[in-house]
Amino acid sequence: MAKPMHDTPMLDQLESGPWPSFVTGLKRLAKDNDMMVDLLGQLETSYETRKGYWKGGTVGVIGYGGGIIPRFTELKDEDGNPLFPEAAEFHTLRVMPPPGMHYDTNTIRKMCDIWEKYGSGLIAFHGQSGDIMFQGCSTDNVQPAFDEINEMGFDLGGAGPAVRTGMSCVGAARCEHSCFDEGRTMRMLVNNALDDMHRPALPYKFKYKVSGCPNDCMNSVQRADLATIGTWRDDMKVDQEEVKAFVAKHGRKYVIDNVITRCPTQALALNDDDTLEVNNKDCVRCMHCINVMTKALAPGDDKGVTLLCGGKRTLKIGDLMGTVIVPFHKLETDEDFEWLEELATEILDFFAENALEHERTGEMIERIGLVNFLEGVGLEVDPNMISHPRMNPYVRTDGWDEEVAKWEARKAEA
Amino acid sequence: MSEPRMPIESGVPEMDPYLHPVLKKNYGNWKWHDRPRPGVLHHVAHSGDEIWTVRAGTQRQMDVYTIRKLMDIADEYAEGYVRFTIRSNIEFMVSEESKVQPLIDKLTEEGFPIGGTGNSVSMISHTQGWLHCDIPGTDASGAVKALMDDLYEEFVKEEMPNRVRITTSCCQINCGGQGDIAINIQHTKPPKIDHSQVANVCERPSVVARCPVAAIRPAMVNGKPSLEVDEKKCICCGACFPPCPPMQINDPEHSKFAIWVGGKNSNARSKPTFHKLVAAGVPNNPPRWPEVSEIVMKILKAYKEDAKDWERVGEWAERIGWPRFFEKTGLPFTKYHIDNWRGGRANLNASAHIRF
Numbered sequence: 001m002a003k004p005m006h007d008t009p010m011l012d013q014l015e016s017g018p019w020p021s022f023v024t025g026l027k028r029l030a031k032d033n034d035m036m037v038d039l040l041g042q043l044e045t046s047y048e049t050r051k052g053y054w055k056g057g058t059v060g061v062i063g064y065g066g067g068i069i070p071r072f073t074e075l076k077d078e079d080g081n082p083l084f085p086e087a088a089e090f091h092t093l094r095v096m097p098p099p100g101m102h103y104d105t106n107t108i109r110k111m112c113d114i115w116e117k118y119g120s121g122l123i124a125f126h127g128q129s130g131d132i133m134f135q136g137c138s139t140d141n142v143q144p145a146f147d148e149i150n151e152m153g154f155d156l157g158g159a160g161p162a163v164r165t166g167m168s169c170v171g172a173a174r175c176e177h178s179c180f181d182e183g184r185t186m187r188m189l190v191n192n193a194l195d196d197m198h199r200p201a202l203p204y205k206f207k208y209k210v211s212g213c214p215n216d217c218m219n220s221v222q223r224a225d226l227a228t229i230g231t232w233r234d235d236m237k238v239d240q241e242e243v244k245a246f247v248a249k250h251g252r253k254y255v256i257d258n259v260i261t262r263c264p265t266q267a268l269a270l271n272d273d274d275t276l277e278v279n280n281k282d283c284v285r286c287m288h289c290i291n292v293m294t295k296a297l298a299p300g301d302d303k304g305v306t307l308l309c310g311g312k313r314t315l316k317i318g319d320l321m322g323t324v325i326v327p328f329h330k331l332e333t334d335e336d337f338e339w340l341e342e343l344a345t346e347i348l349d350f351f352a353e354n355a356l357e358h359e360r361t362g363e364m365i366e367r368i369g370l371v372n373f374l375e376g377v378g379l380e381v382d383p384n385m386i387s388h389p390r391m392n393p394y395v396r397t398d399g400w401d402e403e404v405a406k407w408e409a410r411k412a413e414a
Numbered sequence: 415m416s417e418p419r420m421p422i423e424s425g426v427p428e429m430d431p432y433l434h435p436v437l438k439k440n441y442g443n444w445k446w447h448d449r450p451r452p453g454v455l456h457h458v459a460h461s462g463d464e465i466w467t468v469r470a471g472t473q474r475q476m477d478v479y480t481i482r483k484l485m486d487i488a489d490e491y492a493e494g495y496v497r498f499t500i501r502s503n504i505e506f507m508v509s510e511e512s513k514v515q516p517l518i519d520k521l522t523e524e525g526f527p528i529g530g531t532g533n534s535v536s537m538i539s540h541t542q543g544w545l546h547c548d549i550p551g552t553d554a555s556g557a558v559k560a561l562m563d564d565l566y567e568e569f570v571k572e573e574m575p576n577r578v579r580i581t582t583s584c585c586q587i588n589c590g591g592q593g594d595i596a597i598n599i600q601h602t603k604p605p606k607i608d609h610s611q612v613a614n615v616c617e618r619p620s621v622v623a624r625c626p627v628a629a630i631r632p633a634m635v636n637g638k639p640s641l642e643v644d645e646k647k648c649i650c651c652g653a654c655f656p657p658c659p660p661m662q663i664n665d666p667e668h669s670k671f672a673i674w675v676g677g678k679n680s681n682a683r684s685k686p687t688f689h690k691l692v693a694a695g696v697p698n699n700p701p702r703w704p705e706v707s708e709i710v711m712k713i714l715k716a717y718k719e720d721a722k723d724w725e726r727v728g729e730w731a732e733r734i735g736w737p738r739f740f741e742k743t744g745l746p747f748t749k750y751h752i753d754n755w756r757g758g759r760a761n762l763n764a765s766a767h768i769r770f
Contacts, residue, residue: 010700010701011556013702014556014701016563018566019473020527022474023556025475025480026477028480029478047553049666050666051666052543052544052549052550052664055659056548061421062419063421069546092546096426098427101498103432105489122475122478123481124474126498128590128591135545146421153427155423172442172444173433173437174437175457178442181442183429187425187426191426194425198421214680216680216681218500219591257723262683262724286683288682291682298446313588314651317626317756318757321688
């Protein structure tokens with residue numbers, strides 16, 4: 001336990017400055033943990049050579065096919081012996097936090113004790129997909145570390161071609177913009193798909209993200225295969241006395257420049273008596289005015305969700321935003337939640353059966369077209385799904401009359 | 415031999431046991447909020463209950479000693495509950511206003527910056543890098559630490575026109591995500607192939623299928639099945655490297671940083687947008703990446719001076735126009751800024767709208 005420290009002149013330069021230093025943390029761990037001594041040695045080497053030295057492999061826990069990120073060192077001498085043997089295995093356990101990433105101190109202390117016993121003592125709160133990342137574990141210790149974390153009531157998250165760990169915003173727990181129960185929704189979506197999370201067999205990753213309002217603090221439009229975003233369909237709420245108070249405090253020019261003219265659809269006007277006029281038919285629920293006047297304005301009462309499908313970053317075909325597939329649905333009763341659970345299952349199954357290897361939902365929709373996707377999962381077309389109608393004539397329209405009849409029938413039902 | 419322990423497939427845990435009692439009591443019933451000072455949120459429920467949240471920056475990768483110190487602070491100065499934001503800031507909730515200042519004082523004394531709320535530059539959301547990733551071109555944790563040292567004042571104050579959300583990524587997969595400013599590795603040379611290893615390690619057809627520009631084809635090299643890259647077609651994206659490690663894309667000299675601006679996830683005002691390339695060829699220069707900081711600070715300075723209240727970086731650039739963006743930031747405009755990927759023509763100016 002008293003392995004001497006390697007010289008780390010480059011990493012040492014990351015100990016200065018006002019922001020908390022992870023290097024100082026690594027060094028503190030290294031005083032009592034030889035794995036960290038050697039980890040610092042390998043990391044310093046990377047800083048010198050500007051190269052990474054980890055390779056993946058196969059490490060898991062009994063019963064699951066994913067959730068562990070295996071890392072083996074590639075820094076070896078001529079005889080194939082690791083240059084930094086204590087850190088030759090440096091695996092990560094991805095563990096799912098409670099929705100909203102809330103903790104009591106006792107739970108986090110227990111996690112620290114477990115990780116001090118079996119791992120390096122380094123924990124990331126949280127990784128980019130929303131997991132608690134227990135970083136730095138030998139192959140032998142992965143199972144006992146997981147067992148103790150699992151006994152605490154925590155489970156492994158996703159990795160590889162699988163349903164990934166979900167994310168939901170602070171939402172109803174502490175935000176007045178919340179339009180539904182984000183935590184319940186995320187938990188339901190992920191826990192309904194645990195088999196596809198823990199036994200990776202999908203074409204590629206599949207992510208659920210849940211944001212309580214269109215501020216979309218979870219970046220779901222850009223990052224989620226299925227984004228669930230809160231919204232409302234009645235009028236937004238205006239407390240005119242608070243509007244007047246806001247105008248009195250900030251001045252008319254401020255309100256005109258920062259609220260009225262910033263509305264993307266010109267749905268707002270400031271009246272002569274300093275009250276606010278809202279054209280709710282034109283309002284697109286962007287949240288800007290509500291964000292500025294938090295005390296005077298609020299979402300309406302008839303709340304629900306908008307669903308978008310297919311967001312992802314670059315690889316392979318380029319960045320894709322999610323596309324609206326359900327403009328509005330209530331999400332309050334058990335039946336509403338069952339509806340969402342069934343639709344999510346339908347989408348996941350369709351993805352599993354129809355996507356090509358290493359293709360995300362967005363790429364699949366790009367390849368087969370939104371209409372085929374909607375038909376596949378049993379959703380009707382809706383003009384809220386488009387920015388504007390098609391601009392080219394390259395389409396065969398001999399089913400026009402039937403489609404018009406469908407539209408009329410749906411309109412009559414509504 | 416005893417039966418192996420099978421996992422309890424419990425999934426995402428329930429939130430309730432981990433929620434601050436005031437949050438639990440007022441779940442779904444919050445009325446409004448304000449920010450008494452940078453780093454502090456004050457929420458008021460319909461019940462009249464109030465909660466103050468103090469937000470502090472962390473290094474994300476934390477040793478257990480740092481975490482226990484934060485938990486001690488939560489027990490002694492707050493009320494035993496914390497949460498983390500998507501950007502790895504820690505939040506302490508207290509139900510009495512009188513607890514806010516002592517909590518801030520203690521966190522400050524222990525070296526945790528208070529801020530990251532409202533119109534600040536919040537903590538950079540970042541990827542893993544050399545510390546743990548198997549395909550990294552750089553070390554995000556280090557680049558972020560160096561940059562946050564420079565941005566410290568902007569984290570603890572709320573003096574930007576609107577919030578600034580920065581991300582970094584160690585390869586073009588861009589796990590760091592979209593950002594007002596995104597700092598991402600951009601490879602500039604095709605992969606270097608170890609032909610003796612390809613047949614052993616790589617499933618060749620799936621590697622061929624990964625390439626966005628169909629530049630990879632199966633080939634026999636030195637009598638062994640391998641892959642070859644049409645280097646004229648190759649866009650150096652590195653997509654082939656994860657499924658085929660012998661196709662090394664990371665290069666100590668030629669893997670550079672590129673800087674992107676104008677990503678926005680919120681629907682507020684304008685629709686969500688992706689970030690756009692503004693600078694490339696920036697050296698990958700550990701341990702403190704000064705060239706990256708210099709460009710980021712330049713962009714932020716111009717944004718802070720010129721943007722109107724509530725304009726995000728991308729909205730500011732759209733209003734003043736991209737020619738003026740390059741003028742005001744002093745960044746050079748090159749042929750590489752012009753999009754030639756599929757659909758890229760939609761990003762060209764098809765009008766006579768020119769600012770003079």
